[in-house]
Amino acid sequence: MRDLAKLPKAHLHLHFTGSMRVATLRDLSQEHGVRVPAALLDDDPLRVPADERGWFRFQRLYDAARACVRSEADMRRLVDEAAADDAAEGSGRLEIQVDPTSYAPFVGGITPAVEIVLDAARSASAAHGVEVAVVVAASRTRHPLDARVLARLAARYAGDGPGEVVGFGLSNDERRGDTGEFAAAFGIARRAGLASVPHGGELLGPAHVREVVDALAPDRLGHGVRAGEDPALLAELVDAGVALEVCPASNVGLGVYADVAAVPLRTLVDAGAHVALGADDPLLFGSRLVDQYESARREHGFTDAGLADLARASIRASRASSGTRARLLAGVDDWLAAGDPDLSSPSHPPTG
Template sequence: MPRPLHALPKAHLHLHFTGSMRHSTLIELARDQGLHLPDALEQDWPPKLRATDERGWFRFQRLYDIARSVLTRPEHVYRLLAETAEDEVAAGSRWLEIQVDPSGYATRFGGLTATLELMLDAAGRAAERAGIGLAVIVAANRIRHPLDANTLARLATQYAGKVVGFGLSNDERRGAARDFERAFRIAKRGGLLAVPHGGELMGPRSVAQCVDDLGADRVGHGVRAAEDQWLMQRLADRQICCEICPSSNVGLGVAERDADVPLRRLFDAGVPIALGADDPLLFGTRLLRQYELAREVHGFSDAEVAELARQSVRSSTAPETVRKELLQGVDDWLASPPAPSPAE
């Protein structure tokens, strides 16, 4: 029997704040506040999504915005992060980098600075309570003006340390990477990792633009890089990690089936990979399921799954002492005997 994946120490580098909410929490908060949820977020959950066209992405974004609307008080932020940290620990995650766009909550919580400080405080408390490393990535929105991204980058650098990276999310078809070059220059000058989304709804050129125009240290998703052998070699040579989210790829129609996600192709090409859950609230699965898919669908052995976990740790911003501890934990997991079969 294979070794239990929940016991494998790992880092989770691609998880969005609102999308990390438990479905049960969404339902409870909506009912407590008398908010109506569409069927797709209630009895028909998880929703059937396909975002490869403009209409599909609009529906996905609308559901996301509705979910965000239930988080109206500071205690909701504390609860969300506390529960998320608990869920991460249950999946074997020992280091989490969670991504948030403070501008999505600024009008509720007293402005951009107050919102970010609230989330950082909630993250710190959640980490201490659950016994997990938890850092924040501030993300700009690709469909907003690049000047807004500049403002967020300056804000993020003021909290460097607790904020570890600067991202760029939303529909990559709506904003060219080069338009946000200044924001990423500000962020990198302030000591933050550059972690823009790319290569999800657009092809390998989108990944290359993240690397060339934004100086990406990691690429959110990046799965479409598998369509270009030269690009994969470049990512492998430079050890630029792709944050691959298999369930999200299928949920949004980037891949038709689990088996169509090119996880094996990227791995065999030497591209560093950090498996991520993206938005469990909308896709219905968390981090552990992504590792299960690697094993069950893509045929990864325990040694290869362990290497996926190592790559997630190496690509993280975890302090060196934490990295060493987690990497040793991965080695210990692999050295342990496989679980006995039921017959034994």
């Protein structure tokens, strides 16, 4: 079996605060005199039920971690370390998601917050050899007008290279807010050339996926794993070319599935879906990018050829330039050919 940390891949579902190392959280909490729950520091992956009480606990922990990010230096550290961690795991492209609202009070507003993250992304890209682009995300728990403000801000920095905004997202509890009311914000982002990358179809089922698809016209769907419960809907997503950012560890951590083996990864891939594996919030779920590929190998029986196809799907679903995509795809072929030249063809069946 080939080393999955050397498999070139793109990482398309990673949240800014959730990317934080446990050691960094400990440092920042001590530096700022902020007490954090022991559950964030014990290296024990979060497991909560898939109900509102479970989400409340998850959100409370996430907010506690976010409260420790209180300066420009803190923000730059998170971006740099996220890039370093991704580079160590073979990621050649990271599209990290951030809602600047929470950090704005410490750095002078949402515009400086975004600019800090973008500048840090450029520096981290140069330092670690992984392209770091940014997805600006609104929250379902805030007013849709706030989302429009963020969409206009994101549009100012649109591009596909390191330190540029590539997409606009919608995150937080899927049970909150009216999806249709955020359509105007996504229209602003779309007209600026940004990818539509809302969350949907993790806590809620196929009906919610359809609601998000109809209202927000996603290019990629954050999670979307529950689409596997409706073959007709899944076929529509495949036909429309909507990629799914599947994060097995967080699906288990949030109680959607009992264990990683129950995540319908094989169902999605066998249906022809473009699946990009992601780590979501490693700080809480104790699992980074390579762990997702390892679970696909271990729990779902993906061969190295099948894992290579997952990596290819992540690269193709990214907003990287054609040159970056070509370089990373060639690297996947090289990774596979190093063990067996006959398996290097991109047409090899993704199921292995």
